[in-house]
Amino acid sequence: MTTETPTSHIPLSARRRWRLGDVLLQGIAGAAALGLAALMVLLVVEVVGQAHAALSEFGLGFLHTSVWNTVKDTYGALDLIFGTLVTAAVALLIAVPLAIAIGLFLSELAPRALRTPVGTMVELLAAIPSVVLGLWGILVLGPFLNEHVEPFMIAHLGFVPFLDGFPSPVGLLPACLILTLMVVPIVASISRELFTSVPGELKQGALALGATRWEMVRGVAMPQVSGGLVAAVMLGFGRAVGEAIAVTQVIGGSLTRPDSIYAPADTMASRLAAQYAGTATSLQKSSLAYLAVILLVISLLTNVAAQVIVRRIQRRLGHR
Amino acid sequence: MSTVSEPDRAERTEAAQPEDTTDAVLQQSQSKLGELAAQHTPVPEEQREPVLRLDGVTVSYSGAPAVCDVTMDVFRYQVTAFIGPSGCGKTTLLRSLNRMNDLITGATVDGRITYHGHDLYGSAVDPVEVRRRIGMVFQRPNPFPKSIFDNVAFGLRLHGMKDNLDERVETALSKAALWDEVKDRLNKSALALSGGQQQRLCIARALAIEPEIVLMDEPASALDPIATQRIEDLVGELKRDYTIVIVTHNMQQAARVADMTAFFSVDVKDGGHRNGVLVEYAPTADLFIRPADSRTEAYVTGRFG
Amino acid sequence: MSAVGNPLVSRGRRARRRKLTGQIMEVLATAAALLAAAALAIVIITVAKRAAPALNVDFFTQNAAPFGGAGGGIENAIVGTLIITGIATAIALPAGVLLAIFNTEFAPRRLADLISLTLNVLAGVPTIVIGVFIFALVVVGRGQSAFAGSLGLSIVMLPLVARASEEVLRLVPSHLREGGMALGATRARTVITVILPTAIGGIVTATIVAVARAAGETAPLLFTTSIFVGTAVNTDPSQAMASIPMVIFSYSESPDPHAQQQAWAAALVLVAVVLVGSIAGRLLSLRTRRQIEQVR
Numbered sequence: 016m017t018t019e020t021p022t023s024h025i026p027l028s029a030r031r032r033w034r035l036g037d038v039l040l041q042g043i044a045g046a047a048a049l050g051l052a053a054l055m056v057l058l059v060v061e062v063v064g065q066a067h068a069a070l071s072e073f074g075l076g077f078l079h080t081s082v083w084n085t086v087k088d089t090y091g092a093l094d095l096i097f098g099t100l101v102t103a104a105v106a107l108l109i110a111v112p113l114a115i116a117i118g119l120f121l122s123e124l125a126p127r128a129l130r131t132p133v134g135t136m137v138e139l140l141a142a143i144p145s146v147v148l149g150l151w152g153i154l155v156l157g158p159f160l161n162e163h164v165e166p167f168m169i170a171h172l173g174f175v176p177f178l179d180g181f182p183s184p185v186g187l188l189p190a191c192l193i194l195t196l197m198v199v200p201i202v203a204s205i206s207r208e209l210f211t212s213v214p215g216e217l218k219q220g221a222l223a224l225g226a227t228r229w230e231m232v233r234g235v236a237m238p239q240v241s242g243g244l245v246a247a248v249m250l251g252f253g254r255a256v257g258e259a260i261a262v263t264q265v266i267g268g269s270l271t272r273p274d275s276i277y278a279p280a281d282t283m284a285s286r287l288a289a290q291y292a293g294t295a296t297s298l299q300k301s302s303l304a305y306l307a308v309i310l311l312v313i314s315l316l317t318n319v320a321a322q323v324i325v326r327r328i329q330r331r332l333g334h335r
Numbered sequence: 336m337s338t339v340s341e342p343d344r345a346e347r348t349e350a351a352q353p354e355d356t357t358d359a360v361l362q363q364s365q366s367k368l369g370e371l372a373a374q375h376t377p378v379p380e381e382q383r384e385p386v387l388r389l390d391g392v393t394v395s396y397s398g399a400p401a402v403c404d405v406t407m408d409v410f411r412y413q414v415t416a417f418i419g420p421s422g423c424g425k426t427t428l429l430r431s432l433n434r435m436n437d438l439i440t441g442a443t444v445d446g447r448i449t450y451h452g453h454d455l456y457g458s459a460v461d462p463v464e465v466r467r468r469i470g471m472v473f474q475r476p477n478p479f480p481k482s483i484f485d486n487v488a489f490g491l492r493l494h495g496m497k498d499n500l501d502e503r504v505e506t507a508l509s510k511a512a513l514w515d516e517v518k519d520r521l522n523k524s525a526l527a528l529s530g531g532q533q534q535r536l537c538i539a540r541a542l543a544i545e546p547e548i549v550l551m552d553e554p555a556s557a558l559d560p561i562a563t564q565r566i567e568d569l570v571g572e573l574k575r576d577y578t579i580v581i582v583t584h585n586m587q588q589a590a591r592v593a594d595m596t597a598f599f600s601v602d603v604k605d606g607g608h609r610n611g612v613l614v615e616y617a618p619t620a621d622l623f624i625r626p627a628d629s630r631t632e633a634y635v636t637g638r639f640g
Numbered sequence: 641m642s643a644v645g646n647p648l649v650s651r652g653r654r655a656r657r658r659k660l661t662g663q664i665m666e667v668l669a670t671a672a673a674l675l676a677a678a679a680l681a682i683v684i685i686t687v688a689k690r691a692a693p694a695l696n697v698d699f700f701t702q703n704a705a706p707f708g709g710a711g712g713g714i715e716n717a718i719v720g721t722l723i724i725t726g727i728a729t730a731i732a733l734p735a736g737v738l739l740a741i742f743n744t745e746f747a748p749r750r751l752a753d754l755i756s757l758t759l760n761v762l763a764g765v766p767t768i769v770i771g772v773f774i775f776a777l778v779v780v781g782r783g784q785s786a787f788a789g790s791l792g793l794s795i796v797m798l799p800l801v802a803r804a805s806e807e808v809l810r811l812v813p814s815h816l817r818e819g820g821m822a823l824g825a826t827r828a829r830t831v832i833t834v835i836l837p838t839a840i841g842g843i844v845t846a847t848i849v850a851v852a853r854a855a856g857e858t859a860p861l862l863f864t865t866s867i868f869v870g871t872a873v874n875t876d877p878s879q880a881m882a883s884i885p886m887v888i889f890s891y892s893e894s895p896d897p898h899a900q901q902q903a904w905a906a907a908l909v910l911v912a913v914v915l916v917g918s919i920a921g922r923l924l925s926l927r928t929r930r931q932i933e934q935v936r
Contacts, residue, residue, distance in 0.1 A: 037826040037829075040741070040828040041827070043738055044738045044745070046738075047739045048755055050735065051739060051755065051762075054795070055758060055761075058765070065775075117669070120672065124669055127440065135919070137677070137680075140680045142852070142915065143856075144856025144858070144910055145858065147683075149889075150687075150888055150903055150907050151686060151687065153892055154690075154900060217480075220537070224541065225544065226490075227463055227662035230493060238479075238481070258766070260768075264892055264893065284766055287768050291862075318761045319757070322760050322761070453648050461649060463659070464647065464649065465648055
């Protein structure tokens with residue numbers, strides 16, 4: 016890139032200043048990038064550092080020990096892992112089909128005029144702060160479930176293991192439902208994008224063979240975007256596992272394993288939020304940090320996996 | 336004339352020559368078209384059996400007509416070509432024959448299209464049934480991201496034609512002149528095939544569900560000349576068992592493959608609104624050699640694009 | 641034409657079943673969308689209804705009543721949220737834009753991809769873990785501070801600002817970039833005088849959305865700025881400060897109906913801020929996109 020003629024009318028000092036500016040900008044921008052890397056490393060180091068005592072004390076046994084005793088100063092995450100997995104699984108079980116259906120609605124079925132308003136409403140659901148959802152959960156959803164839904168479920172579905180118990184205003188069920196509300200918008204907006212990206216000619220090819228719209232979706236559109244849907248579910252899972260505030264508000268913070276879906280329970284993120292600020296012993300604090308490490312590992316794995324899938328899809332699309 | 340001076344006349348004769356040459360070329364091309372078209376022995380009118388009858392058909396998008404007032408019949412076991420300049424609504428009309436325009440919001444069809452006497456757009460009519468009987472092949476090959484076998488079997492599974500699935504797939508691929516090339520790799524992805532092969536796969540896919548009519552929208556325009564030739568040969572073979580309507584912007588192609596040809600043109604109304612109209616519909620030989628309408632003649636002799 | 645013998649009418653069990661299945665699926669999909677919209681409406685309306693009694697001028701201009709008595713407001717929390725979010729924005733905005741510039745102007749393809757990957761991964765880290773991180777980094781040994789809370793929020797905001805800014809910068813047509821450089825301007829000059837001004841709308845939008853999101857976050861504040869002295873308004877970032885999310889959080893667990901009332905009202909304020917910010921962000925982003933398209 017030659018700068019001879021065009022800039023020769025600019026005084027030397029100014030040119031030197033701008034070239035310096037070039038170096039400066041590249042330097043600062045590069046520093047930001049390095050800062051990002053440093054941030055990630057620091058994040059891992061500090062969190063693991065906080066957990067160090069518990070890591071060395073309990074090792075991997077922490078993951079399959081079911082105790083949380085501040086008197087004996089011994090801790091294990093098994094019940095919390097159970098709570099985390101149950102709430103996340105139930106939330107995904109309800110949220111994913113709902114969200115894919117919404118994605119289909121927004122991309123295929125809805126009359127054009129409705130697409131933006133309904134789409135916006137779904138995305139605004141994601142914008143509601145989790146503490147507000149938690150507030151609504153404690154003061155509205157929980158009591159409602161306790162008075163009307165849970166007795167009904169116990170009466171009619173009580174033969175199913177884990178669905179028989181005593182109604183409670185706090186517990187796994189409200190936590191699952193709140194998490195569902197959080198996961199739906201994430202998966203729905205990704206699904207919508209995915210279905211919109213299916214080439215029109217593919218859809219028309221299926222319809223021209225006499226497929227109904229649903230048959231076209233099931234036979235051609237969904238297989239086409241299946242990778243992306245998997246990535247979306249992973250992101251939803253990550254969200255459900257990592258949510259601390261709303262869950263801790265509605266789940267009851269119980270120290271024992273719940274015997275039914277109505278009973279109070281706890282998840283890793285929720286326990287962390289509830290106890291980390293004021294712990295009795297430093298080992299307790301460290302054990303809570305250990306929970307943070309587990310959460311960090313889960314989130315790193317799911318997010319990296321989701322990104323890898325997305326990259327692969329983008330490359331395949333670019334290829335064609 | 337007698338007042339023209341000698342040098343001027345010489346100039347004019349000089350100037351006249353390039354035009355003469357162009358005229359000569361155009362006449363040659365028309366006679367070439369005529370040669371190709373003359374290969375088709377026209378079926379006598381009494382023996383032509385209409386499967387689709389169009390009566391005053393106008394297709395509009397959100398109120399704006401795209402092609403107006405078309406009246407014509409499509410005859411059984413014949414290849415009917417729609418030709419004409421771009422923008423004259425050939426594809427729009429084609430898509431209304433299997434109700435694919437239903438998918439476009441705001442698309443309306445006025446007039447009457449009947450299939451064996453039944454109104455295609457009747458209130459009780461199920462578009463799914465229409466499309467089972469009237470298949471379509473698109474301009475660009477659009478195989479599903481599945482195996483070759485599953486592509487062909489897709490329609491069969493949809494419509495419950497699952498008995499002897501393997502046989503049906505083989506038959507369809509044979510009819511599309513693709514069987515020999517893929518019989519050893521039916522489980523491989525259809526996307527690995529070449530463009531021409533993919534298009535023949537799409538034809539096989541359409542044939543598998545045993546339609547009566549096959550609509551083709553410029554099926555060879557995205558293919559190289561050799562693949563195009565194979566598609567044209569295929570059309571010639573298929574007309575023994577199927578009725579084919581083919582849209583093409585290539586006159587030679589129409590002359591080669593079609594028994595009947597419909598020429599569409601663009602009509603510009605006051606206000607600048609353009610829509611397509613059916614200008615002339617006749618046996619191919621007649622249309623190319625002795626066009627009845629001056630617009631047809633202008634088009635087939637290449638005087639305008 | 642009668643339907644008898646009409647081949648175009650679906651007959652047979654299979655055909656009718658297929659048609660019915662298709663219709664049922666379409667109904668279900670519509671129902672799902674309506675369900676989501678209804679959920680949103682229910683939550684917002686409930687918050688508004690329960691907050692209504694507590695909303696008066698006092699609510700915004702007074703601090704919490706001593707010992708949770710009647711009256712009082714969340715003035716200190718509002719001020720606190722403004723300051724904490726403000727500092728967080730002051731950190732995240734330049735950092736995010738610089739990262740976006742690095743990715744679009746200086747980084748080779750693979751490095752840019754890696755940085756994008758890192759940002760996406762960072763965005764996925766649970767906010768409670770970020771709270772632990774900042775606690776370990778800044779609070780340990782020093783005590784809580786609003787500044788620590790700001791750091792946590794800035795980490796939440798960073799990926800949002802960086803990703804959205806990068807999107808906008810990439811939208812800027814290359815002929816603007818090349819035009820600047822062909823005239824002999826250096827990269828820096830082109831970026832600062834040509835590209836950034838074109839992209840500024842999108843960057844502002846991204847910031848608004850990120851701020852709306854950060855204002856509602858509780859977890860990064862939980863261990864960093866939740867315990868504060870007294871209920872007076874505090875403007876010193878080196879001390880812990882009240883914040884609206886923390887008010888909601890702590891009052892939501894209280895059995896005192898008055899505290900709950902305040903929580904609803906604070907929730908309404910938060911929801912209003914977040915919703916207005918999100919909607920404004922979307923509208924602005926559509927407008928910016930259109931503007932940049934015109935420049936093409």
